[in-house]
Amino acid sequence: MIIKGRVWKFGNDVNTDVIIPAKYLRSVDKSIWPKHVMEGLDPTFSSKVKPGDIIVAGKNFGCGSSREQAVLAIKWAGISAVVAESFARIFFRNGINNGLLLIECKGIHNSVDEGDIIEIDIDKGIVKTKKGELSFKPLPPLLQEILNSGGLVEYYKKKVKRY
Amino acid sequence: MSSAIEKILSYSIGKNVSVGEFVEVNIDFAYFHDGTGPLIIDVLKEMEVSNIFDKNRVAVIFDHSAPPYNDQSATLQSKVRNFVIEQKIEKFHDIGEGICHQVVPEKGYIAPGMIITGADSHTCTLGAFGAIAIGMGATDMAYILATGKTWLKVPETIGVECNGKLKEGVTSKDLILEIARIIGTDGANYKVLEFFGDTIKNMSISSRMTMTNMAIEMGAKTAFIEPDEKTIEFLGRNGIKFKSDIFIETISIDSSSIDPKIACPDNISNVKSVSEVEGIEIDQVFIGSCTNGRYEDIYEAARILKGKKSRVKLIVIPASKSILMKIIKDGIIDILLEAGAIIGVPGCGPCLGVHMGVLGENEICVSTSNRNFIGRMGAKSSKVYLASSLTAAASAIEGKITDPRKYLK
Numbered sequence: 001m002i003i004k005g006r007v008w009k010f011g012n013d014v015n016t017d018v019i020i021p022a023k024y025l026r027s028v029d030k031s032i033w034p035k036h037v038m039e040g041l042d043p044t045f046s047s048k049v050k051p052g053d054i055i056v057a058g059k060n061f062g063c064g065s066s067r068e069q070a071v072l073a074i075k076w077a078g079i080s081a082v083v084a085e086s087f088a089r090i091f092f093r094n095g096i097n098n099g100l101l102l103i104e105c106k107g108i109h110n111s112v113d114e115g116d117i118i119e120i121d122i123d124k125g126i127v128k129t130k131k132g133e134l135s136f137k138p139l140p141p142l143l144q145e146i147l148n149s150g151g152l153v154e155y156y157k158k159k160v161k162r163y
Numbered sequence: 164m165s166s167a168i169e170k171i172l173s174y175s176i177g178k179n180v181s182v183g184e185f186v187e188v189n190i191d192f193a194y195f196h197d198g199t200g201p202l203i204i205d206v207l208k209e210m211e212v213s214n215i216f217d218k219n220r221v222a223v224i225f226d227h228s229a230p231p232y233n234d235q236s237a238t239l240q241s242k243v244r245n246f247v248i249e250q251k252i253e254k255f256h257d258i259g260e261g262i263c264h265q266v267v268p269e270k271g272y273i274a275p276g277m278i279i280t281g282a283d284s285h286t287c288t289l290g291a292f293g294a295i296a297i298g299m300g301a302t303d304m305a306y307i308l309a310t311g312k313t314w315l316k317v318p319e320t321i322g323v324e325c326n327g328k329l330k331e332g333v334t335s336k337d338l339i340l341e342i343a344r345i346i347g348t349d350g351a352n353y354k355v356l357e358f359f360g361d362t363i364k365n366m367s368i369s370s371r372m373t374m375t376n377m378a379i380e381m382g383a384k385t386a387f388i389e390p391d392e393k394t395i396e397f398l399g400r401n402g403i404k405f406k407s408d409i410f411i412e413t414i415s416i417d418s419s420s421i422d423p424k425i426a427c428p429d430n431i432s433n434v435k436s437v438s439e440v441e442g443i444e445i446d447q448v449f450i451g452s453c454t455n456g457r458y459e460d461i462y463e464a465a466r467i468l469k470g471k472k473s474r475v476k477l478i479v480i481p482a483s484k485s486i487l488m489k490i491i492k493d494g495i496i497d498i499l500l501e502a503g504a505i506i507g508v509p510g511c512g513p514c515l516g517v518h519m520g521v522l523g524e525n526e527i528c529v530s531t532s533n534r535n536f537i538g539r540m541g542a543k544s545s546k547v548y549l550a551s552s553l554t555a556a557a558s559a560i561e562g563k564i565t566d567p568r569k570y571l572k
Binding site for chain 1: 185198199202206209210211227228231232233235236238239282283284298299300301302303305306309310314316348349352353379380382384430515516517534536537538539543
């Protein structure tokens with residue numbers, strides 16, 4: 001599968017408090033989460049982002065609080081993938097569990113500028129940027145299976161509940 | 164040769180595991196709070212799960228909005244309360260009983276050698292009891308509640324050896340901040356931090372919990388401290404004690420050389436000695452949270468505040484009801500109130516920036532909590548400095564960041 005999209009660029013240690021500030025979490029209306037995505041860093045982000053766009057970030061993306069709303073806010077805002085130098089582990093699990101494509105790709109941060117179009121070839125493990133191709137390691141089989149199922153809920157329904 | 168974490172996993176699974184391997188494990192104890200609960204319940208519904216795996220292995224604690232701050236947070240809490248009734252969960256602690264990571268060990272729900280998961284990033288705090296304690300998100304927790312299992316990648320363990328006696332006025336918070344400075348915000352990513360050495364051995368359980376609490380801020384999967392007689396005494400129960408005999412790397416710290424430390428905005432590894440930033444004017448002090456809301460933290464703050472007045476908003480929130488009752492009983496609360504403190508309902512308080520003392524535009528807070536991210540405790544332009552309860556108390560008296568040692572002479 002190939003994913004192509006426009007890049008929004010962020011730095012290192014983007015924490016889940018800035019992805020979705022805690023004051024929006026206690027809402028019975030979940031649709032407000034994508035409306036405030038990345039608000040802690042860029043209050044205008046949700047009005048600029050378009051479906052299919054890609055977030056590129058530095059190291060330790062998604063650190064801090066375990067709030068899964070951070071993944072949902074990104075996903076529901078239409079972001080097709082997050083490509084980062086590295087991810088914080090709870091965010092990484094939450095992302096895979098919700099079927100959000102997360103790609104750990106060394107060198108990505110210095111290879112793209114905001115607004116670039118990049119292409120991710122998931123099967124070949126390659127990100128194509130204007131500066132050239134970068135390779136990334138595919139997910140371990142179990143995580144790939146969860147992601148391919150569309151997330152942990154679907155994986156559970158398909159694999160676990162049946163037996 | 165393996166780490167305690169590998170040994171616990173091997174024991175639980177019944178075969179030897181090695182670093183990097185993906186394993187499925189049975190969960191001995193799981194818990195969540197009112198913050199993550201509503202989403203967990205939604206996911207369970209999506210999974211079409213009607214009964215949780217074992218109600219006796221699950222606790223629910225209301226700490227994030229205690230009490231709820233608006234109609235929506237109250238509505239979400241009643242959704243979780245109804246779930247608790249429906250699932251007949253007896254280990255339920257409603258508003259005011261305290262922070263989940265404090266209540267769970269106080270009640271003796273856990274024991275050394277267990278595999279514990281919590282739907283909160285600071286679940287790593289419970290590594291102070293010689294258990295594996297891992298923080299996860301809502302979907303992972305829903306899966307655990309449905310099946311009693313989760314998958315884990317067997318992590319590597321970094322040993323952090325702390326030897327020497329901490330100076331007067333220096334606490335385990337100062338020590339862990341120094342360690343955060345060395346390791347950085349992601350230096351322990353996917354790994355376990357195991358704290359050992361005579362400094363750790365001589366520490367109270369509360370001080371050890373401050374150490375393990377902050378492992379997540381360095382990216383760690385969890386933290387671990389070998390259990391001893393203090394662990395067993397605190398929990399009121401025994402468990403299986405595991406001991407590491409190898410680490411991938413060991414960091415050595417001379418605890419006796421550490422001065423009071425402070426993590427400056429807006430990064431936990433931006434740690435300086437308090438003396439380097441002394442004099443910065445502040446608007447608020449918060450003493451509480453799962454990092455430093457325990458009896459010894461409040462006691463030490465009271466030692467400094469006795470007979471003095473705070474120049475700024477001073478919010479003190481005990482981490483649990485039992486701690487609140489103890490400070491009432493022994494008169495600590497009088498010292499705090501006379502110093503101008505506001506005592507909050509046991510729970511998370513303003514740490515996560517939703518209620519009970521959030522910061523306004525450009526306000527500066529010295530907090531004993533664990534995160535100083537941009538806007539964490541309120542307005543985007545507000546700033547948080549993280550320090551011990553002694554530094555927090557001394558700073559409250561002066562209305563500016565202050566080294567606490569001058570008040571201990």
